[in-house]
Amino acid sequence: MTVGADYPRSLDEVISDVKYKRETIAALNQFKSSNPWRGSVPMRMEKFRQLHDALCQIYNVNVSLDFDPSIVLNESSGRSNFCPANSTITLHGRFSVLTFLHEWGHVLKGRSEHEACKWSVNLFRKIFPVNFERLVANARGHFLAA
Numbered sequence: 001m002t003v004g005a006d007y008p009r010s011l012d013e014v015i016s017d018v019k020y021k022r023e024t025i026a027a028l029n030q031f032k033s034s035n036p037w038r039g040s041v042p043m044r045m046e047k048f049r050q051l052h053d054a055l056c057q058i059y060n061v062n063v064s065l066d067f068d069p070s071i072v073l074n075e076s077s078g079r080s081n082f083c084p085a086n087s088t089i090t091l092h093g094r095f096s097v098l099t100f101l102h103e104w105g106h107v108l109k110g111r112s113e114h115e116a117c118k119w120s121v122n123l124f125r126k127i128f129p130v131n132f133e134r135l136v137a138n139a140r141g142h143f144l145a146a
């Protein structure tokens with residue numbers, strides 16, 4: 001969500017040693033081993049769905065996951081959002097793992113962009129250190145706003 005944009009201005013504001021549930025780390029590692037950036041569109045949707053269902057169970061919440069029907073793989077994921085009113089995450093554009101985790105940050109931490117970024121960026125960094133370094137090198141922190 002871009003409302004009330006209290007986005008962190010730099011990565012340094014966000015990087016910290018956040019504690020995650022053991023189950024969350026296990027679910028993310030399983031997702032990682034499914035190769036989330038590989039496969040056909042339906043296959044990749046299914047990988048996200050499995051992780052999503054696992055997170056719903058772990059945090060005992062009932063959140064729906066929708067995909068933009070006109071999903072375009074090379075398009076920005078910036079319009080993705082979590083809508084608390086109907087408890088639905090909608091993913092737009094490319095299947096961005098970081099964006100997906102960011103929306104889960106909103107599920108768990110509410111509207112604060114700072115808290116959503118902190119939860120998602122550190123989790124992504126923990127599970128996907130190589131991808132994280134690549135993002136930092138390429139985007140210089142602009143990926144924080146999602």
Ligand SMILES: [Zn+2]
Nearest residue numbers: 001113116146
């Ligand atoms: Zn957000």
